[in-house]
Amino acid sequence: TLTNSGSTQAATAFTTYAGNALVANVVVYNTGGIVPSSVANTGLDTWIPTPCGLVTNTGTPGSKIKQFVAYNVNGNASDVVTATYSGTVNNTTAITVVQYSGADASNPIDSCATGATSTAGNSITSGGLSTSFTNSVVAAGAMFGSATQTPTAGTNYTLRVSDASTKSSAEDRISTSVLTNSTASVSWSGTANDKTISAIALRGAGQNSICYP
Numbered sequence: 001t002l003t004n005s006g007s008t009q010a011a012t013a014f015t016t017y018a019g020n021a022l023v024a025n026v027v028v029y030n031t032g033g034i035v036p037s038s039v040a041n042t043g044l045d046t047w048i049p050t051p052c053g054l055v056t057n058t059g060t061p062g063s064k065i066k067q068f069v070a071y072n073v074n075g076n077a078s079d080v081v082t083a084t085y086s087g088t089v090n091n092t093t094a095i096t097v098v099q100y101s102g103a104d105a106s107n108p109i110d111s112c113a114t115g116a117t118s119t120a121g122n123s124i125t126s127g128g129l130s131t132s133f134t135n136s137v138v139a140a141g142a143m144f145g146s147a148t149q150t151p152t153a154g155t156n157y158t159l160r161v162s163d164a165s166t167k168s169s170a171e172d173r174i175s176t177s178v179l180t181n182s183t184a185s186v187s188w189s190g191t192a193n194d195k196t197i198s199a200i201a202l203r204g205a206g207q208n209s210i211c212y213p
Contacts, residue, residue, distance in 0.1 A: 009093040010082040016043055017187055018075035020213070021103035024068045025141025026083040027168045029092040029194070034179030036066040037086045043076035047116070050200045052112040063143035063167070063194040067112075073104040096161045096170040099139055102210040103202045110136060110201040113183070117195050122188050125154070128181035135204030137212075138173045140184035145151040154185030160212065164189075174210055 002095055009026070016022065024038035024047070035054055035103035039047040047068045056064040068083075081097045113129035124142060131138075140157065144167050153159040161170040184199040204210045 007085050007088045008082055009095045009114040010080050013078045013080045013099050013202045016073055016079040016099060017101065018073065020071055020073055021069065021071040021100045021108055023098050023139040023200060024081055024083065025065060025096045025168065025170055026068065026142040027063065027065045027086060027090060027094045027165055028064050028089055029091045029143065029145060034065065034087045034089050036083055038084045039068040039081060041079050041081040042079045043074045045070040045073045046211055050112050051056065052114045052198055054105050055114040055116055055196045055198045057118045057194055057196055063145050063196045065141055065143045065196045067141055067198045067200050069200065071103055071108050074091050074096065077184060080183055081179040083157050089114045092167055094168040096141060098139055098170050098172065098204065099213040100210050101213065102204050102208045104205045106200040110203045113202045115197045116128055118193050119190055120193050122191045123185060125185040126183050126197045126199045128183050128193065129183045129199060129201055131179045131201050132157050133203040134177055135209045136201050137196065137210040138184060138199050138201045140171050140197060140199035142169050142186040142197040143167060145186050145193055146190055146192035149188040157184060172212065176209060
């Protein structure tokens with residue numbers, strides 16, 4: 001994960017493995033209509049936005065998050081994932097990327113859910129999502145409109161990225177049973193108005209469990 005301002009944002013290089021799935025949480029804290037538009041990586045994989053699309057709130061400057069998924073990736077020893085925005089951001093951009101093994105290689109996306117609020121508080125919860133398969137992972141990214149606050153994963157979730165300076169976090173829930181109306185949530189050590197969360201469920205290949213990484 002990295003954070004700065006500009007029209008692109010690149011994550012720190014890491015090793016990706018052939019056949020795995022990648023979930024990128026692209027966030028922006030900015031006035032105006034600048035939004036995440038696309039993702040690309042050194043491994044030349046195909047990235048698609050999740051069905052839930054852009055999640056935003058009505059605060060000022062306002063936080064936005066959009067998740068992208070690449071699956072059955074090529075693998076690269078020094079993979080750099082880069083997000084592109086629709087314009088130059090005058091405040092904060094950030095990207096978190098989490099890798100999973102065991103996801104279905106042809107069509108892993110199952111369901112998604114989001115949440116957004118401009119009401120003061122220290123947590124956010126997504127809407128409910130339901131999975132169609134026993135083996136799945138729900139990967140969630142969140143944006144918090146206040147710097148230097150420490151995130152804590154929601155119930156049944158594991159925090160994968162915990163960097164208060166980025167105003168963003170990534171967490172997941174790996175499940176071996178079907179989930180019904182399940183929510184993702186994040187809480188922080190302080191209070192802010194602008195908060196967004198997006199969660200995507202990926203199904204495993206056959207009876208295989210999904211693993212991190």
